[in-house]
Amino acid sequence: MTTGKIGVSTKDLFPIIKKFLYSDHDIFLREIVSNAVDATQKLKVLASTGEIKEELGDLKIRVKADKEAGTLTVSDHGIGMTREEVEKYINQIAFSGAEEFLEKHKDDAATIIGHFGLGFYSAFMVSDKVEIVTKSYKEGAQAVKWTCSGDPEYTLDDIEKAERGTDIIMHLNADEKEFLEDNKVNELLNKYCKFLPVEIIFGKKKEWKDGKYVDTEEDNVINDINPAWTRKPSDLKEEDYLKFYHQLYPMAEDPLFHIHLNVDYPFNLTGILYFPKINNKFEIQKNKIQLYSNQVYVTDSVEGIVPEYLTLLHGVIDSPDIPLNVSRSYLQSDRNVKKISNHITKKVVDSLSDIFKNTREEYEKKWDDLKIFIQYGILTDEKFAERAKDIYLLKNTDGKYFTFEEYDNLIQANQTDKDKNIVCLYATDATEQYSYIEKAKAKGYDVLLMDGQLDTHFINHLEQKNSDHKYLRVDADVVEKLIPKEEARQSDLSEEEQNNLRPVFSSPLPKDNGMFLVSFEALGEDSDPVVVTRSEFMRRMKEMAALNPGMGFYGAMGDQYTLVVNTDHKLVKDVLADEKKTMNAKLEPLDFEIKEMEGKKTELNELNKDKKEEEIPQVDKDRLKEYDEKINTMRQQKETLLAEYGKENKIVGQLIDLALLANGLLKGEALNKFVKRSVELIK
Numbered sequence: 001m002t003t004g005k006i007g008v009s010t011k012d013l014f015p016i017i018k019k020f021l022y023s024d025h026d027i028f029l030r031e032i033v034s035n036a037v038d039a040t041q042k043l044k045v046l047a048s049t050g051e052i053k054e055e056l057g058d059l060k061i062r063v064k065a066d067k068e069a070g071t072l073t074v075s076d077h078g079i080g081m082t083r084e085e086v087e088k089y090i091n092q093i094a095f096s097g098a099e100e101f102l103e104k105h106k107d108d109a110a111t112i113i114g115h116f117g118l119g120f121y122s123a124f125m126v127s128d129k130v131e132i133v134t135k136s137y138k139e140g141a142q143a144v145k146w147t148c149s150g151d152p153e154y155t156l157d158d159i160e161k162a163e164r165g166t167d168i169i170m171h172l173n174a175d176e177k178e179f180l181e182d183n184k185v186n187e188l189l190n191k192y193c194k195f196l197p198v199e200i201i202f203g204k205k206k207e208w209k210d211g212k213y214v215d216t217e218e219d220n221v222i223n224d225i226n227p228a229w230t231r232k233p234s235d236l237k238e239e240d241y242l243k244f245y246h247q248l249y250p251m252a253e254d255p256l257f258h259i260h261l262n263v264d265y266p267f268n269l270t271g272i273l274y275f276p277k278i279n280n281k282f283e284i285q286k287n288k289i290q291l292y293s294n295q296v297y298v299t300d301s302v303e304g305i306v307p308e309y310l311t312l313l314h315g316v317i318d319s320p321d322i323p324l325n326v327s328r329s330y331l332q333s334d335r336n337v338k339k340i341s342n343h344i345t346k347k348v349v350d351s352l353s354d355i356f357k358n359t360r361e362e363y364e365k366k367w368d369d370l371k372i373f374i375q376y377g378i379l380t381d382e383k384f385a386e387r388a389k390d391i392y393l394l395k396n397t398d399g400k401y402f403t404f405e406e407y408d409n410l411i412q413a414n415q416t417d418k419d420k421n422i423v424c425l426y427a428t429d430a431t432e433q434y435s436y437i438e439k440a441k442a443k444g445y446d447v448l449l450m451d452g453q454l455d456t457h458f459i460n461h462l463e464q465k466n467s468d469h470k471y472l473r474v475d476a477d478v479v480e481k482l483i484p485k486e487e488a489r490q491s492d493l494s495e496e497e498q499n500n501l502r503p504v505f506s507s508p509l510p511k512d513n514g515m516f517l518v519s520f521e522a523l524g525e526d527s528d529p530v531v532v533t534r535s536e537f538m539r540r541m542k543e544m545a546a547l548n549p550g551m552g553f554y555g556a557m558g559d560q561y562t563l564v565v566n567t568d569h570k571l572v573k574d575v576l577a578d579e580k581k582t583m584n585a586k587l588e589p590l591d592f593e594i595k596e597m598e599g600k601k602t603e604l605n606e607l608n609k610d611k612k613e614e615e616i617p618q619v620d621k622d623r624l625k626e627y628d629e630k631i632n633t634m635r636q637q638k639e640t641l642l643a644e645y646g647k648e649n650k651i652v653g654q655l656i657d658l659a660l661l662a663n664g665l666l667k668g669e670a671l672n673k674f675v676k677r678s679v680e681l682i683k
């Protein structure tokens with residue numbers, strides 16, 4: 001028997017392994033199993049080079065939990081170790097360089113593990129004592145047993161062992177007994193070892209018999225040793241990709257597309273990325289891209305490692321250049337990792353371009369689901385945006401798809417305004433904005449459908465990138481003025497007529513869901529008498545605020561609408577005429593008095609016009625104030641009269657309700673009243 005102290009002075013190491021890695025102590029099983037895989041792979045290499053001539057026999061790796069003994073054991077039939085190799089690899093090499101590093105990075109112990117070949121020692125995170133029982137493949141090798149109880153002292157004994165290979169026996173400490181439970185071990189093996197290249201057995205396959213699960217004779221193989229991403233794309237059919245997808249995400253719907261990554265220069269990278277079909281926000285979070293290193297699972301929190309938009313994709317990326325077990329900040333700054341993520345971006349766009357060029361119809365069919373990924377990529381990644389601009393599709397309200405270039409060609413002639421802007425019209429809800437869409441189409445305009453979650457952001461982005469393009473929702477203005485080709489004709493109502501008509505039209509407007517302005521426009525006698533519009537700027541600000549908590553100011557504001565009254569329309573002219581007829585008798589005395597007051601005001605002002613403020617006599621000041629107050633009161637009286645008149649006027653009420661109805665704003669009680677009044681009108 002040999003006893004000794006492990007490697008260089010390592011008394012700091014065990015506490016760190018135990019304490020700092022506590023949060024992620026699950027990984028010990030991966031470390032031990034992947035060592036067993038390495039040992040088995042090395043054996044196969046030796047056999048293939050002829051260095052080992054005998055039959056290799058059963059190469060499966062077995063994981064066993066023994067509750068009575070309190071041990072978890074991982075056994076392989078790999079190359080094993082001689083006494084010298086144990087001394088060297090377990091006792092010495094494992095710690096070379098680690099000591100200095102440890103000093104510097106006391107807080108970042110995860111960086112050390114793996115990076116310095118300390119994988120094996122992670123067993124001490126969960127064990128009081130670890131034994132290695134191993135016999136080398138080398139002829140006549142003496143089997144040995146190494147025992148260590150989590151301090152630098154170890155023992156090394158010769159023992160009898162029939163078969164070549166290594167058993168790692170972990171005596172779990174009292175707090176870690178959960179790792180003896182089938183469920184827990186299964187969970188860990190499934191997470192970390194599901195695609196390792198050597199078969200891993202844990203217990204027997206179970207079957208349902210007499211009301212419970214019982215063991216069968218068959219070994220329970222945990223892993224798929226040839227996962228799809230390690231195979232050649234030419235050997236795989238569509239259904240293989242689907243099958244693999246469901247292996248990764250059993251509950252998910254079929255994905256839209258897959259991209260098989262297969263690079264060996266300038267770095268090694270394989271993998272399959274899937275564009276998932278997403279039905280709700282929740283699903284985006286649930287399934288994630290998994291990062292592997294030589295088929296060993298590393299992580300599925302890839303934020304900061306791959307470009308942000310890629311975190312929405314599903315699938316697997318495998319690169320031996322992705323270091324195992326290092327901290328996130330390390331991965332983010334790793335040059336290899338950066339190169340990998342740039343390359344993936346290029347590859348993703350290239351593949352999508354191919355699909356787009358070769359099977360455009362297919363691409364269009366999937367576009368609605370694909371759109372959010374491409375938009376997210378364009379919004380968050382300059383490089384992606386540059387590359388993806390030719391494969392982005394705009395969809396119009398007729399369900400037709402266009403690239404940016406195709407769309408410009410379509411609308412340029414008819415939808416360029418007097419300032420040479422190309423105006424793209426869009427709807428966010430084809431049903432709600434139906435009447436506006438129809439009016440725009442009747443003018444020969446095309447209308448895009450922008451009903452996606454990211455469309456508001458995306459439109460802002462497009463306008464920033466192309467300053468000669470304007471995006472307007474179809475209800476942003478009356479159709480005559482959406483794309484102005486020349487200066488608009490002024491309404492021929494006098495200012496006074498407009499002022500008298502304004503309260504008539506504003507009094508019946510709803511007061512609860514927003515603010516209304518009333519404006520008068522000369523839109524031609526064939527255009528609608530009254531239209532509700534919604535300013536593009538204010539609406540977009542509100543929508544952005546809803547997505548962006550920092551813009552609370554806009555979010556808190558009510559909706560803003562404009563009621564546009566077409567003064568060319570016969571019905572509006574009728575209202576004006578009727579108003580004059582009915583109201584003149586009441587308004588005239590008020591108007592007369594207002595005029596008189598204003599006359600007096602002018603006189604007084606004229607008198608004092610050359611004086612400085614302090615030279616004006618106080619009596620005059622008081623009188624001016626009095627006149628102003630009187631004028632105000634009378635104006636208010638006028639407005640009240642006109643408002644009452646407006647509320648009584650059936651035509652005004654009906655016109656406004658029709659306009660609100662077309663904008664989806666007539667609801668509840670107001671809608672009910674509208675129906676009743678309509679029935680009365682028919683009678």
Ligand SMILES: Nc1ncnc2c1ncn2[C@@H]1O[C@H](COP(=O)(O)OP(=O)(O)OP(=O)(O)O)[C@@H](O)[C@H]1O
Nearest residue numbers: 035036039080081089094114117118119120121166
């Ligand atoms: N099951 C095993 N069979 C044969 N040799 C083993 C086995 N487990 C560990 N070893 C030897 O012990 C060495 C140290 O293992 P450890 O896991 O600490 O580091 P590593 O495997 O070199 O690096 P890493 O785990 O970070 O990839 C290995 O390189 C290997 O030579």
